[in-house]
Amino acid sequence: MKHTLALFGSAFLLAGCSETEKPPEPRPVAWVEVGASETTSDDQVTFPARVRSEQRASLSFEVGGTLTSVRAEIGDRVGRGAVVATLDSATYRFNAASADAQVVETRARLARARQEAERQRALFAEGATSETRLETADAEVNSLEALLDAGQAQAGSARETLSDTRLRAPFSGRVARRIVEPGTQVSPGQPVLELDGFGTEVVFSVPGTLRDRLATGQSVEVLRPGRDVPALAATITEISSRGSGPGAFEIVARVMAGEGTIEPGEVAEVRLSRDAGNEEPRPQSATYAIPLTAIMPTGPDRGEVWVVDTQTDKVSARTIRFEAASENRVTVTSGLKSGDVVVSKGAAFLQTGERVSLIGAGARRFAS
Numbered sequence: 001m002k003h004t005l006a007l008f009g010s011a012f013l014l015a016g017c018s019e020t021e022k023p024p025e026p027r028p029v030a031w032v033e034v035g036a037s038e039t040t041s042d043d044q045v046t047f048p049a050r051v052r053s054e055q056r057a058s059l060s061f062e063v064g065g066t067l068t069s070v071r072a073e074i075g076d077r078v079g080r081g082a083v084v085a086t087l088d089s090a091t092y093r094f095n096a097a098s099a100d101a102q103v104v105e106t107r108a109r110l111a112r113a114r115q116e117a118e119r120q121r122a123l124f125a126e127g128a129t130s131e132t133r134l135e136t137a138d139a140e141v142n143s144l145e146a147l148l149d150a151g152q153a154q155a156g157s158a159r160e161t162l163s164d165t166r167l168r169a170p171f172s173g174r175v176a177r178r179i180v181e182p183g184t185q186v187s188p189g190q191p192v193l194e195l196d197g198f199g200t201e202v203v204f205s206v207p208g209t210l211r212d213r214l215a216t217g218q219s220v221e222v223l224r225p226g227r228d229v230p231a232l233a234a235t236i237t238e239i240s241s242r243g244s245g246p247g248a249f250e251i252v253a254r255v256m257a258g259e260g261t262i263e264p265g266e267v268a269e270v271r272l273s274r275d276a277g278n279e280e281p282r283p284q285s286a287t288y289a290i291p292l293t294a295i296m297p298t299g300p301d302r303g304e305v306w307v308v309d310t311q312t313d314k315v316s317a318r319t320i321r322f323e324a325a326s327e328n329r330v331t332v333t334s335g336l337k338s339g340d341v342v343v344s345k346g347a348a349f350l351q352t353g354e355r356v357s358l359i360g361a362g363a364r365r366f367a368s
Contacts, residue, residue, distance in 0.1 A: 026313060026357040029306075030345040034288050034336050046223065048289070048329060049204035049268045054254060055171055055197030058179075061087060062164040064187045072175045072193065080172045085192050087165040096162045099155035106151050110144040117141050173197040176264075200255045200262055202234060204270045205248035207301050207323050214239055220253050220272040224262065231271070232262060287323070288332045291344045295322070295330055305336070306343040306350050313355050315343060 065087035072084045117137040123129035177194035180186060202222055206214070214236060222232040238252035253270065255262060262268065290305070297303040301322060306315040320335030336342070341358070343350065350356070 024355075026355040027346075027350065028359045029308075029343045029350070029356045031308060031341055031358045032291060032294070032344045034290060034338055034340040034342060045210070045287075045323065046269050046271045047204040047206060047323075047331065049202040049222070049270045051200055051202055051262055051264050051266045051268050053173075053176070053196035053264045054199035054201045055173065055195075056176070057170055057195050058191040059084065059167055059169070059193045059195055060189050060191050061085075061167055061186060062188055063087065063092070063161055064190075065089075065091075065165060065185070067180055067182050067184045067186050067192065069182055070178060070180075070193070072178075074175050074178055076175045078169045078173065078175065078195070080169055082169045083166045084169055084175070084195075085167040087167075087186070089162060089165040092158070092162040092165055096155070096158040099151065099158040103148065103151045103155050106144060106148045110141065110148055113137070113140045113144050167192060169195055171195070171197055196264060199257070200264060201237065202253050202255065202268055202270055203250060204253075205250050208249060209301065210323070211239060211249045211251070214251065214272075218272075220270050222253070222255060222262065223269040223271055225267055225269060232256070234270070288336050288338070289329045290332055290336070290342055292330050294342050294344045294347060295320070296347055306347050307336075308341040308343065308356060308358065310341055313357065314353050315350050315356055316352055 068086050068088050070085045072078055072082075078084055117134075117140070120129055120134045120137040124131065124134045173195045175193055176196045179191050179193060186192060216236050216239060218236045220234050220236060222234050224232075233256045234253040235256060236251060236253045238250075240250040240252075242249070251270075294305050295303040296305070298319075302319065303322065304317045304319055307318045308315050318335055318340075320332050322330045322332045343356070
């Protein structure tokens, strides 16, 4: 009986050990396959960019009231000073008329008071009136003059307030958004419309090593991927001193007038010289774009990613160098090749040699 129990216990322990030593389930991860590279000369480099209006304003009334009309639709072009919306002006019109009427009445009273003061002054010179009456007449003139000044200021303010019931475009542009509709009660400063100017600019990010060689006024080219159109000329207007991503700094360039049409929100790329002044030609190099979330930065222009061995489903860390980060993607210049499978999310939780299972929409290339 003892032998039987011992054998049963040993079997139970062995079963428990086999349960304990069962390999862990692969960790599910989001992934991307590095897409086709874009090969460019090292003398020129291309960065993804976003296009925005050079001017954008949220238009609002200085006064509150009921919105009676919006005179522009989304996409309409309006000129500087054009009336784009109006408020119910009845109350403001009444206030302005009342203030003007008060000024007229005060002006008439002042004219009579001045005549009386002149009469008292003549009588005083003849000894026919007292100095007290003369002083009283002069005081009345002074009082009415002050009242007229205050009334004129109030009337001017009322007329200005009445004018504020008409919302005007501060610059020529295109209506980008209608925020409220007629019949709505709006408060002072509440946005009613958004207006984009006709000028456009592109915003892109470059590494610090390249930023230090850029200058305002420098020319760049704006490309529109997928469109058979010439590149547009642009001029750098702003170079940020603060990072916009891992090792990246934001640059703003204004698209030159007359160079063609590019609309806010369009997909664009900016091409510029990496080393203006280098006489020796540089070799050709391949660049790749991967999601920003895939990178674990280790320096201003380098980091690590997890690359999946599709034969074993195991991950290994790969050191990379990158040149630009823009919004959600990074341009990688070394450490990857086309076809590599990279973990795009959850990289911070992995370990070397860990097995993973790829989840997502399938073999999606993240092309540059």
